[in-house]
Amino acid sequence: xxxxxxxxxxxxxxxxxxxxxxxxxxxxxxxxxxxxxxxxxxxxxxxxxxxxxxxxxxxxxxxxxxxxxxxxxxxxxxxxxxxxxxxxxxxxxxxxxxxxxxxxxxxxxxxxxxxxxxxxxxxxxxxxxxxxxxxxxxxxxxxxxxxxxxxxxxxxxxxxxxxxxxxxxxxxxxxxxxxxxxxxxxxxxxxxxxxxxxxxxxxxxxxxxxxxxxxxxxxxxxxxxxxxxxxxxxxxxxxxxxxxxxxxxxxxxxxxxxxxxxxxxxxxxxxxxxxxxxxxxxxxxxxxxxxxxxxxxxxxxxxxxxxxxxxxxxxxxxxxxxxxxxxxxxxxxxxxxxxxx
Numbered sequence: 001x002x003x004x005x006x007x008x009x010x011x012x013x014x015x016x017x018x019x020x021x022x023x024x025x026x027x028x029x030x031x032x033x034x035x036x037x038x039x040x041x042x043x044x045x046x047x048x049x050x051x052x053x054x055x056x057x058x059x060x061x062x063x064x065x066x067x068x069x070x071x072x073x074x075x076x077x078x079x080x081x082x083x084x085x086x087x088x089x090x091x092x093x094x095x096x097x098x099x100x101x102x103x104x105x106x107x108x109x110x111x112x113x114x115x116x117x118x119x120x121x122x123x124x125x126x127x128x129x130x131x132x133x134x135x136x137x138x139x140x141x142x143x144x145x146x147x148x149x150x151x152x153x154x155x156x157x158x159x160x161x162x163x164x165x166x167x168x169x170x171x172x173x174x175x176x177x178x179x180x181x182x183x184x185x186x187x188x189x190x191x192x193x194x195x196x197x198x199x200x201x202x203x204x205x206x207x208x209x210x211x212x213x214x215x216x217x218x219x220x221x222x223x224x225x226x227x228x229x230x231x232x233x234x235x236x237x238x239x240x241x242x243x244x245x246x247x248x249x250x251x252x253x254x255x256x257x258x259x260x261x262x263x264x265x266x267x268x269x270x271x272x273x274x275x276x277x278x279x280x281x282x283x284x285x286x287x288x289x290x291x292x293x294x295x296x297x298x299x300x301x302x303x304x305x306x307x308x309x310x311x312x313x314x315x316x317x318x319x320x321x322x323x324x325x326x327x328x329x330x331x332x333x334x335x336x337x338x339x340x341x
Contacts, residue, residue, distance in 0.1 A: 005341045006270050007032035007075040008334055010316070011239060011279040016065035024281065029334050033069055034077045034238055034277040036130070037062070039111055041091040047114050066122035075275055077125035079169060079192075079238065083146065084130045086138060086298050100145035105152050112156045120161035125236060125275070127192050128153045131171040133180055147183050154187035165274070167192040169238050172222050178229050190274055191230040194239040195222055196314070197258060198248045206249035207242065211258055219258070220265050227272045234274045241279040244324065245313035247306060255316075256325035263333035267340070278330065283315035 009032030014021035040048040052060050066076060082089055090097070090104070097104045128150050136143045154166050168184055169192040170177050181191060197210040197219060209217040226235050240262065242255040266273065289312050290302050301307050316327040 005338050006266065006273050007275040008337075009033050009074075009275070009277045010281045010330075011277050012036070013281050016061045016068075021281070028331050029338060031073060032075045032077070032275045032277060034079065035062075035066075036079050036081050037115075038081045038089055039091060039108070041093075041107070041111055043093060044107060045110070047111070049114075049118055063119060063122075066119060070122045075124045076122055077127065077192075077236065077238065077275065077277070078119075078123050079127040079130050081130050082128075083132045083135050084296065085134045085171075086301075087296055088135060089296075098145045099142060099149035105149065108149065109152060109156050112153060113160060116157065116160045116164075120164060123161070123164055125165045125167065125190070125192075126157060127167050127169045127238065130169045130238075131174070131194055132168055133170045133174045133176050136180070137174060137176060143180070143183070147187075150184055151187045165189040165236075167236060169194060171195075172226055177226065181229050185231075185233065188233070190234050190236050191226060192236040192238045193223075193226045194279075195219065195226075195237070196240070196279075196310070197242045198250055198310070207251075207254045207258070208249070210242075211254065211261060219262065223265065223269075227269065230272075234272055236274040237276045239277055239279040241314040242326070243310045243313045244315075244326070245309040247309050248313070250313075252324040252326060256329040259326050259329040259333060263337060267337065278316070280315050282317045282321070283319040284312045285319055286312050 009030045010025075010028065011034050013030065013033070014025045042048075042051075049060055049063070052058055069076060091107075094101075094104050094107065129146070132146070136146065150168060157164055157166050167188045167190045170180065172193050172195040177193075185191070198205050198207040205217065209215045210219045212218055213220070223235075223237075242250065242258040244250050244252045244255045266276065286308060290308060293302055315324070316330055317323050
């Protein structure tokens, strides 16, 4: 079977007007961009893109970036962060309202119409929430309302921009995927997932377990489970990564090994996949990451060293720009994969 190569990217790379990241993207032969956005509406009908236009000479760099990448042949995924991991983020004037509140749904529809009219022609995939099973695992009573929220979002997208493929992103390591997917899949065109090693950051679970085919925690078993649950629909791997910090029983060498094994898995499953994005290009600064995530994640996570070392050692490059073995493994495997097609 001679399939078209799956689009492959590194999360949010290249950023707009970033010459360094653009050169890296060209060196790695990237052609997929995962970008994030939020429902930003400070007051009813007051949209962020209109506010930007009123502040000349400021430009809508989000729009310019999407246009530039589409001109270069990129496939683009946009994820709404209105539900993001263990938090939800709604416009301030809607705080306290449930996802199925009639006024909230009315405003959601108007916002999506405006967003799609401005950006929709550059977008291939839209996710209506990020790793939502983390939040709803803690707030199960809100799940039925969220299904209504996704249903309306799906109807609006299919009406306004039917070419866009619709999904919701789930964290594979959180479980309960099958029950959530059963409820929401009628309104989705694909299943989006995230997956990382090590298998756990809160208990002893070495990265090597994810690379062991005989282990129940083998990465391929987790990803194959997502494919099974998706059924006739395809899977989009929105984020995949392998942390390298030794406190996580990992290393740069294990990251490179994981990348080689993961690409072998891709070649065996590509008829079930839509796109893949690695997280991330460069290790994040520990203290800056902690400050940036305040108010977005539970403070207990931000104070948990293993969690923070996991977040800040996922890069293919060290914070100072040195390339890890995983960088060279990633480059080698993309070239091999594209040439095999």
